[in-house]
Amino acid sequence: MLLKNCYKKVLTGSLFFITLFIISISCDSTEPPPPDETKPTLTLAIDDASCTEAWLQLTTKDLTLPAELKLKQYNPSGDSVTQTFSLSTKDSLLYIDSLLPNQIYSFQVSSIEHQVSSIKQPVTTMDTTSRNFTFQSWTFGTIGSSILYDVAIINENNIWAVGEIMIADTSQNGYxxxxxxxxxGSEWELLRIPNYDYPNVLVYGALQTIFAFSENDIWFSSYSNLVHYNGNTFSSKAQFMTSINFTGQVIKLWGSDKNNIYCVGRNGAIYxxxxxxxxxxESGTTLNINDxxxxxxxxxxxWEILAVASNIYGSFDKEILQIKNASIEIINKDGIDEPLSSVWFKSNRKYYVVGSGTYEKTxxxxxxxxxxxxxxxxYFENRVRANEINDVIIVGAYGESLHFNGLTWKSFINETFLSNGTFLSVDIKNNLIVAVGYQSALAVLTVGHR
Incomplete structure (x- = not known):
């Protein structure tokens, strides 16, 4: 049951309205009436909270279902608001929105028929995050065309970015x-990380993507070769190109640990x-899997794993894929009209997919x-990443940089503008943002400190 509300009034007025969404957890739909001497009990527990939302776990015992209940919200201002809802399962997750950041609310559930109530459950909403960023940019490349595709932050003194950078010199090739x-922590060092081309040729080819668990556990991939860095040496772990007719070039990688790494790429490739x-x-799609x-x-x-697929410059087709072991589930994409380039989420709380637009679910x-x-x-949005659901960063074309602090979005494009370029990827960790891409024929890297 979804009760609509006026969100603008919540933010600006003295009255508070709530949207209540009930997520059933139990499969029970009906129960026999309890004995006359048994009195039902209602238990309300905090599951999680964002800046403007709360998730409350409702557990009932000996309650005849379906039942009509009341949820009372006690606001920080001293007033309260009550909504009535129908419950058909004994265990449910209540979702409440339109709250205010950094405030203490209390919630109580009551049974109208049985005259029983839960204990008041206090909820403290998250505070908004700071937007006091200062930005600094570097460019790399002195000949030909250079680019950075991806970036990973270990800490403020240990940052890696990958791509292809050409530097003119006195070598035989001239670069x-x-x-x-x-x-x-003090300077940027250009590196040549070894990787392998098909069938087993050592090269120093462009690296497409990076994912880091720690300073001694960093993963890279070229278009076909997965490489691991243990803090001292680089070693090849997988060669995805098994024949000369290879069309599944890697675009992005993610992993839960060193024994569970996924690489995704062109023409629906998942490794x-x-x-x-x-x-x-087998992904079931021939679209490029971009993130x-x-x-x-x-x-x-x-582990809940999602990927997004689109041929960004080729069509409006798109897919959202959920990877479950070695199988794929297609996720509903209703409401999305444009191609997708990136995904980030916190399971059961907030889901973002971006590209030509920003789309979200709870x-x-x-x-x-x-x-x-x-x-x-x-501007087109290429990548979304976050520290938490109140600290989200999106980057894209012309240096667009968008930050969500838990309540509102803000663009930093005036500070990060690229006149002839784009940010292709971003990472955020604690109070540090690093975005990478290209500006004209140069690779570009922009760091935001908070």
């Missing part, structure tokens, strides 16, 4: 090609490296992706 830059070997997973992200689902006790199986209120920019 040397580098495929990474590393920040050690799973499981510590000793790898397998290709992948995962988060641990506390409810299912499993539950993956909600029927519609919300997009109209989040039309934030006229």
């Amino acid at each position: 040397t090609t580098y495929n990474a830059v590393h920040w050690d 799973h490296y499981y510590g000793t070997n790898w397998q290709r997973i 992948i992200w995962g988060d641990y689902n506390d409810k299912t006790q499993e 539950n993956l199986y909600n029927p519609i992706w919300k997009g109209d209120p989040l039309d934030l920019t006229n």
